[in-house]
Each structure stands twice: as structure tokens, then as C-alpha cells.
Amino acid sequence: MTSRTAIVDYVPYLVGAIGAGILVFGASLFGILTRPEGLLAVLWPANALLLAAFVRVPSMNTPIGWLAAFGGFMLADILTGSDVSKAAWLTVANMSGVAVGLALISKLDPEDRNLRRPSGVLYLCLTSAAAATGSGLMGIAVALIVFHSDPVMAFVFWSSTEFANYVIILPFAMAVSRLPDFLNGWQRLAGRIRQDWKLLLGGMPALSLAFSLVMVSFVGGPGAIVFPVPALLWCALSYRLSVVSVLIMLLSLWLMIVLELDLLANLPEGADPYYGVISTRLGIAMLALGPLTVASIDRARSALVERLDHAANHDYLTGLLTRGAFMPLGQEMVDRIAAQKGRLTVMVMDLDLFKEINDSHGHATGDRILIEVARVIQRNLRGTDLFARLGGEEFAILVPDIAKVDAQGLAQRIRKAVEQASIVAANDVPIHTTVSIGLLYRQPDQPIRIDTLLNEADRAMYEAKENGRNRVVAR
Secondary structure, rough: OHHHHHHHHHHHHHHHHHHHHHHHHHHHHHHHHOOOOOOOOOOOHHHHHHHHHHHOOOOOOOOOHHHHHHHHHHHHHHHHHHHOHHHHHHHHHHHHHHHHHHHHOOOOOOOOOOOOOOOHHHHHHHHHHHHHHHHHHHHHHHHHHHHOOOHHHHHHHHHHHHHHHHHHHHHHHHOOHHHHHHHHHHHHHHHHHOOHHHHHHHHHHHHHHHHHHHHHHHHHOHHHHHOOOOOOOOOHHOOOOOOHHHHHHHHEEEEEHHHHHHHHHHHOOOOOOOHHHHHHHHHHHHHHHHHHHHHHHHHHHHHHHHHHHHHHEEEOOOOOEHHHHHHHHHHHHHHHHHHHHOOEEEEEEEOOHHHHHHHOOHHHHHHHHHHHHHHHHOOOOOOOOOEEEEEOOOOHHHHHHHOOOHHHHHHHHHHHHHHHHHHEEOOEEOOOEEEEEEEEEOOOOOOHHHHHHHHHHHHHHHHHHHHHHHHHHEO
């Protein structure tokens, strides 16, 4: 049994290693296919993808995972014509950059690592530069031992190419959602578009980016590389960071292929292509950094707005809706149900003898009771129900589309759940509380104000208190 358990424990690491090997092998083959004669690949995604995989999937970042990645690099090179010695040197150069990048990126705060803060773009850029330098230094050895070429040019060319690859691929690899989340996101978007076709207008920034690529192809010239910038900035302000990183990666790949192949095709006979290629690749890398920074700033701003909105509309103690947020949302629900001639249940509830608890055990204990009661009630509600703390120890719930008998059953379940809940006070004494609930069931067929419904449910709640507390009174 013990040995079987040990084997099961190692399964995730074995799967991770296999995944690392397959990832590197496939990405390396893709890169080799983009390799011009006598030059490094136009786009080499393997190193950046492997670095991101080691960060995002810890089961890959193991000794066996590194060994599998080494094998993936080797196999791809050998299958495409390299001898074992050459493949080994190239693999060591690639993995040395990954090792340097991993040592640095693992020290970053997750907020920076995932580009949730603008500073993350700078840190990712510096990490890319360090990883590229690590590969470039090994590239000197490759140049001297394998290719017998100029080591200085090898370092400059190798490190600049690797820098461009990391800057273009790494943000995408770090920011893109995992596949199930990615597919679910597209399904939700498709559903929303089916409900409102005007959402298709959200594709205008992407269409403008495609048009800019047409301009690059037809106009050409030394300024063609900046044609997509306005469209990229529009995309950065319109889409999520993960989408922007995908667009930047695809755009950069396309620009590298088109501009670099055009450069090589128009070089005078005998001219050195290295400086032109280096300039093109670095230019495209710099082009990617601007929209990435804008997208990151916009993401940080949106997150701040969401936090401020949540703070304004949710009770600081229980996390429930505040009265100010509940009233307009509740009115919208009431209006919708009235238009559909549907059913609505309104509950107003108040904790019994809560002032005595505060006086006897202190406000800290009272706060803990409010938090626990809110949690207990929330567990009995659906996602479509509206739940708010109106103030003090008073709560309100709007429950749409529920039969009267089910609404009464729900109120009784809430009452019993609160009665059974227990909070331990500072002196280790368990404290119990109860709740009185006023329930109002309506099938409105014309507009009605939410405060009218709450007032009527509130009167039912006070009737429950007058009749002995810890009970439900329905109207």
C-alpha cells in the first residue's frame, strides 16, 4: 500500500515532465520552420513558453521536467538535421536562458508576474533581457565551438533575438487563461452576442489592427513597422490583457515574417544581413512594450475601480450589499418581475435581543455574530437572490420566481440555521442568537415601489417579534 501511494504521488510530476517535453518539442519544431538560411529562427517560442510553464505549473519544474525539456529540444534539432553535438550545444544555450529567467521571475510578486500592475511590464522586460543575456553568453561558446564564427556578433545577434522572443511570447504565456477558462470565456461571449448582436461592435479595434497589417503589406517602407501602433493602443484600451497579449504575439509574428523576409529578399548581394535583422527584431519587441504597458495600466485602473465600487456598494463587515446598493437593484428586480407577471418574495429579518448581546459580550462579539449570521443565511440562498444588510442587525432578501410554499420553507430553513449557529465569545462561552422574519409574497402585475414592499415586510417582522421572536410571519 505504501509503495502504491508513493507511485501515485509521483504521477503529477511524471505527467508534468511529459507535458514539458511535448511543449518544448512542438514549439521548437515551429521555431525551426521559421529559421531563415544561416540565421536564428524568426520566432522561437520554446524558451518563453517553457519558462512560463515552469512558473505556472509547478509539477513541470522538477529535475525530471528539466530532463524532459532537454530531450524535447534535442529531439527537435536532431529530427531537422542537426548532429547530436550541435543539438546539445544549442539546447544548453536555450536552457541557460530559461534558468536565468526562472531564477528572476520566481522572485517577482504575483501581481507583477501576471502584469496586474504597470511595473510588471518593466520587470518582465528586465527578466527577458537577463534571460536573453544568459542565452547570448552561451551563444558565444556555440559560435566558437560549433559554427566557428565571430563570438561578439554571435552574442549580439543571439541575445537580441532571444530578447525579442521573450518580450513577445512571455506576456502571452503568463497572462493567457488556462484552456478550460479560455473556452468558457468564449462560450459566455458567444451567448452574450446571441442576446445582443451590438456586442459585435467590440470587434472594431481588432478589425482596425487587421487593416493596419494590410497597410504594412501594401505601403511598405521603413515606417511600416509603426502602422499598427494606433490600432494596438485601441485594442489595449478595449480588451482584457490576456486578449491584448495574444494580439501582440500574433501581430509580432506576422511583422517579423513579413518585414524580415522582405529585408532579406532586398539585400544587395554580399551584404551582411545581421544588423538589419537585429534592428527589425528589436524594433518589433519595442513596439510590443507600449501596448502591453497601456493594457496593464488599464487593467490596474479597472481593478481599482472595481474595488472602490465594491467598497461603496458592500457592507464592510459582512460583505453584503448595503442599503444604498440594494434599493436600486431591488427596484430593477421588482420592475422586471412586474413586467413578466412573475412571483416575488420579500423577507426582512432582525436578530433578536442583539443589543443585549452587545452589552454583555462587547461589540467585537456582536460583529462576529453578524458575520456568521450573514454567512449562514447566504448558504441557503441562490445566486439570483438579492441579500443586503439594511443597517445594524437588520437584513433583507429578495427572492424571485419561487412558489409561496417554497418561500415559507426557505424562511423556516434560515430561521433554524441561525438558531443552530454558534459563536464563541472571548471567555470561551458559546453564544446563540435567533432571528425574527417578516415574509411578503406577491405576484405584482403593475409597477410597485421597493420601499413599499420592504415596509410591509418590516411590519410582519415586528409582528413576529411581538409574538415571541424566533419565528416567521407571512403576509
